[in-house]
Amino acid sequence: xxxxxxxxxxxxxxxxxxxxxxxxxxxxxxxxxxxxxxxxxxxxxxxxxxxxxxxxxxxxxxxxxxxxxxxxxxxxxxxxxxxxxxxxxxxxxxxxxxxxxxxxxxxxxxxxxxxxxxxxxxxxxxxxxxxxxxxxxxxxxxxxxxxxxxxxxxxxxxxxxxxxxxxxxxxxxxxxxxxxxxxxxxxxxxxxxxxxxxxxxxxxxxxxxxxxxxxxxxxxxxxxxxxxxxxxxxxxxxxxxxxxxxxxxxxxxxxxxxxxxxxxxxxxxxxxxxxxxxxxxxxxxxxxxxxxxxxxxxxxxxxxxxxxxxxx
Amino acid sequence: xxxxxxxxxxxxxxxxxxxxxxxxxxxxxxxxxxxxxxxxxxxxxxxxxxxxxxxxxxxxxxxxxxxxxxxxxxxxxxxxxxxxxxxxxxxxxxxxxxxxxxxxxxxxxxxxxxxxxxxxxxxxxxxxxxxxxxxxxxxxxxxxxxxxxxxxxxxxxxxxxxxxxxxxxxxxxxxxxxxxxxxxxxxxxxxxxxxxxxxxxxxxxxxxxxxxxxxxxxxxxxxxxxxxxxxxxxxxxxxxxxxxxxxxxxxxxxxxxxxxxxxxxxxxxxxxxxxxxxxxxxxxxxxxxxx
Numbered sequence: 001x002x003x004x005x006x007x008x009x010x011x012x013x014x015x016x017x018x019x020x021x022x023x024x025x026x027x028x029x030x031x032x033x034x035x036x037x038x039x040x041x042x043x044x045x046x047x048x049x050x051x052x053x054x055x056x057x058x059x060x061x062x063x064x065x066x067x068x069x070x071x072x073x074x075x076x077x078x079x080x081x082x083x084x085x086x087x088x089x090x091x092x093x094x095x096x097x098x099x100x101x102x103x104x105x106x107x108x109x110x111x112x113x114x115x116x117x118x119x120x121x122x123x124x125x126x127x128x129x130x131x132x133x134x135x136x137x138x139x140x141x142x143x144x145x146x147x148x149x150x151x152x153x154x155x156x157x158x159x160x161x162x163x164x165x166x167x168x169x170x171x172x173x174x175x176x177x178x179x180x181x182x183x184x185x186x187x188x189x190x191x192x193x194x195x196x197x198x199x200x201x202x203x204x205x206x207x208x209x210x211x212x213x214x215x216x217x218x219x220x221x222x223x224x225x226x227x228x229x230x231x232x233x234x235x236x237x238x239x240x241x242x243x244x245x246x247x248x249x250x251x252x253x254x255x256x257x258x259x260x261x262x263x264x265x266x267x268x269x270x271x272x273x274x275x276x277x278x279x280x281x282x283x284x285x286x287x288x289x290x291x292x293x294x295x296x297x298x299x300x301x302x303x304x305x306x307x308x309x310x311x312x
Numbered sequence: 313x314x315x316x317x318x319x320x321x322x323x324x325x326x327x328x329x330x331x332x333x334x335x336x337x338x339x340x341x342x343x344x345x346x347x348x349x350x351x352x353x354x355x356x357x358x359x360x361x362x363x364x365x366x367x368x369x370x371x372x373x374x375x376x377x378x379x380x381x382x383x384x385x386x387x388x389x390x391x392x393x394x395x396x397x398x399x400x401x402x403x404x405x406x407x408x409x410x411x412x413x414x415x416x417x418x419x420x421x422x423x424x425x426x427x428x429x430x431x432x433x434x435x436x437x438x439x440x441x442x443x444x445x446x447x448x449x450x451x452x453x454x455x456x457x458x459x460x461x462x463x464x465x466x467x468x469x470x471x472x473x474x475x476x477x478x479x480x481x482x483x484x485x486x487x488x489x490x491x492x493x494x495x496x497x498x499x500x501x502x503x504x505x506x507x508x509x510x511x512x513x514x515x516x517x518x519x520x521x522x523x524x525x526x527x528x529x530x531x532x533x534x535x536x537x538x539x540x541x542x543x544x545x546x547x548x549x550x551x552x553x554x555x556x557x558x559x560x561x562x563x564x565x566x567x568x569x570x571x572x573x574x575x576x577x578x579x580x581x582x583x584x585x586x587x588x589x590x591x592x593x594x595x596x597x598x599x600x601x602x603x
Binding site for chain 1: 419
């Protein structure tokens, strides 16, 4: 009952946000520059939320998320540019291939733990990037030219789908199994939870939505290059999740929105931006290692319209 | 003969990896932290060496020693400021902090001097020695000699001195070491100092050998040195040496076979294979899962 209420509240909220922004765009208040920032915000939210399911919910430390984004970007671009398919089909293909890549990478590496898993995912992401760098079909180092097809509508619909699926996964039986792995893997194994299965499932879902974000990203710009998807991109995504709070979906989304705005203002000073990013990362880890929101969700701050306030 | 030539190149590259890998493996052995900032200490070493040789016009060996000393100080500062509070934090928090420190060092360097590369001055006349029909450049011999001397020195420090004994004790069991009256904090700082000094030396050697340095040069060698450390068995000092040298040779062979664009992938493929087949590495000990 309560969950379905949350679902409807979220849906209505999403519709209202969409209507308002779409209205502003059609009136002409939001010009192309702001629309671009909005689309980037959507992409970053998707990336953050899709990494949140891997790190925040399942507790598997992956620092190679940009690799799956690259898979989604390149395969959706191949579908639309080389095969002439429409954009939604291209996005689906990109997301599907990214999920497959997630399965392929996840099955061998998720046996590893902690630091080793982190390094292995980083290694896989680099391998994926180097493969795209060496395949001439997708343009190699020069990159692949792509028509700009993403609109605010595509980006927003994708974000809503991403958040709905991942929120529902988290609240389901599977999600609770994943959370138990995060809390104590050995104990959840002893309770009869198939830990490998849930880890791989969470990894594949995360990769799927990273691929979707990659597809949107690829069609938002005129060119994609392998260098875009290096480990700096993975670290960017990691920063959203960590800053928002490991285990908080709304935290990850808020951090993604906030940092997108900050970085669009600092776009002309990339070094300053990175210095601020890294300082924030260090300071948050030293003084508030659980991130800004901890494992709390924003919904637990206001209990649906009732008098809220912060519940500590 | 071509192949022996490539082998020599591989060993030169591998000894740079080995020097960096030693720092990784020592730090990991003692506080179980992948010090991502280690590759950037290597970069700082290269730049300190560059400024020492090109601007202050001092010789190669004094520059090497200055770079090592300054890097040791930088390493201790990083440890004291960023990592010390995280001794009891989760592994993820420590790892993220290390990534943050790494990004911070890179971008502070870019902020102050720009991202443009710098050409290392020539420190040795470009001569090559002909041994049995193989041309070995003087720089390769210098690199090898410096590496061997540093490694012997390290073995001496770890096995014959008091601080080395303390380091081995802390890496075995920090709590027991503290009960035995060992100053664990100082020992960890000493480990960072030694590891960072080796990375600084590797930086200067890298600059002399490849003649091109830039602020982001530490990222990839840093990762590869970590791979070398894992390959040799993380926490094991001979493992880091063997792992570094083998990785250098493998990379050079992959390049020589005509797959130079795949060179970086080779290292990561090795990493994944070793992690899946034998995660404890060549010289590593197996640890059993404890509840």
